[in-house]
Amino acid sequence: MTSGLASFVIRRLAAACLFVLMVSASALMLVRLAPGDAVSQLTFTGVDQATIDATRVRLGLDRPPLVTLRDWFAGLLRFDLGTSSQYGQPVAGLIAERAWHTARLGAIVLLIASAIGLPLGIITGSRPGGWVAAITTPISIVLVACPPLVGALALLLFAASTGLISIEPGRLAVPALALSLPLAAMLERLQSRAVADAVAAPDLVAAAARGIPPGRLLWVHAARQSLGPVLGIYGIVIGSLFSGSLAVEFATSWPGLGRLMRDALVARDVWLVAGCALAGAAFIALGNLAADIARAMADRRVTERA
């Protein structure tokens, strides 16, 4: 059975690598074929044609697109992602710094959202008429409907008018809360539904009949069974977290990948766009992989199906 899990992980890892390469190659080709490049703004500033051509050659923009792609892949093998035309620095260094901030934010958001959402979901799912559910459900419905951008703006407004939350640049509180509250609410709703299904299943009734104490029944047996459907969502959650963090990074001046990517796109910074796409795709692939492995460990049937 262990070999089944190992081969499952290897297959998933290969798919993840293919995904990352496809995403970054498509981003590179898209921005390379887009109208205008990093040098075209120079034409408006009255720089002579010879300088423009020289800059194009220096930035590697004179080569045909397919050669660009080949060179980029060759560089990737040496961990060389090219030089940003906007910053004049190696892309790898820029990405590493920004990716660290995005990863830090994402990890904290996932942690907060899971720590709040999953236990609450287990309680509300097992006692839909209880007082915890009576308080949690309406709050959850409102928070699920609160897009991270709206949440971030509301928190910023609250911070600006009361001063209770720190909004210094680089402080985590506002972006982390704006992203984790709707996510916690979503996880609570999902976990609640999954536990409600698990509690009604015949095997739990049988376990209860055999005298397993209610606490253990809920927090061990039902929780484990409901984990499968909820873990399946985590792969999607990471993608939507990325989408939400794009606007939140702008609103809260968080120095993450989203802002870097947007600025790189507008400046037609070919190598930086490709690098950002590579980093973003790697995060999503790793998140999906982790969710798949966790699901496979909770429910071994997953390895056979895939």
Next chain:
Amino acid sequence: MTPSRKRRWPVVLGLTLVGTIALVALLAPVLAPNGASEMFPDRAYAPPMRVRVFHEGSLRAPFVYRQVLADRLMREYREDTSAPVPLEWFANGRVVSSGDATTPLLLLGGDALGRDIFSRLLTGARLSLGVTLAGALGALFIGTLVGGLAGSAGGGTDSALMFVTDFLLALPGAYLVLVLRGFLPLVLSQGVVFGLLAALFAFAAWPHAARGVRAIVAVERRRDYAEAARALGAGRFRLAAHLMPAARGFLAVEAVLLVPALLVAETTVSYLGLGFTDANPSWGTMLIDAASLNAMRQAPWMLAPAAALFLVVLGVQLVASTPASRQTLLVGKAPWPSGGTAEPLK
């Protein structure tokens, strides 16, 4: 109160919210008291006006007090309570406006350039909701086409189409739209931006619809009636026409769920400066100015588009997320009486 009625109130509330906002957006040209890009001198960051009915202790027709700029540097306004300005109803093609040309009716205050936020919010709703609906319809169309083809054809066609679908599905939607938008010219006219964003939303959102349609059609294909149709010599397209109605319920739910997702996407893209321009703002465009800490301290009413966005998303969630309404959406549109799906597959 019966349990079924108790469960229905969120749906009613949600429908009321969404319906009101949609109606207001449709009627924006007559409901807006001022032009969307009309600038009023000395009304920058003016606070929202209060519509009153009591003047010096006596009841009057609804009126407002004139705003006077008390401190130009600090942008402080006070109300001139000596002379009420009556509201004018159904004049100059507008439902309501101020009776005095020098005192514009600013129900939600003024923005940094002294423009009426309420009027901008209403005209912005047309753009934001319009592009969202156009994108959602496009996504459902492409999704139905691809999903229907994959599901009814099976085999290699199915695998190839689903590989593309899964690849796009794994990408975060907001980034997909941002990258595709970013690689087109940055300055475009309003009509082009509308069409472009709708097309990008359709492109980013179709894979989800395609997955669902494909799953439904692939199951239907193995049912007896499909077998019978094939035996009677139905071609690929005639067969698909028989299979597709099974996906109607799913598509109805998908349409409802796409609206909040695409509305948020529109706001994000415009907020990042790649959507609608300042002259014809969408909700996202209006948030660019509102999101600075300075504006929040001076004029928090500029965040009105964020509140409107929240209300639409909340309304749609209330309609869609209650299990009861999901069931009505699914069963109500399904071509078979409820329970007919329970028949086991071979």
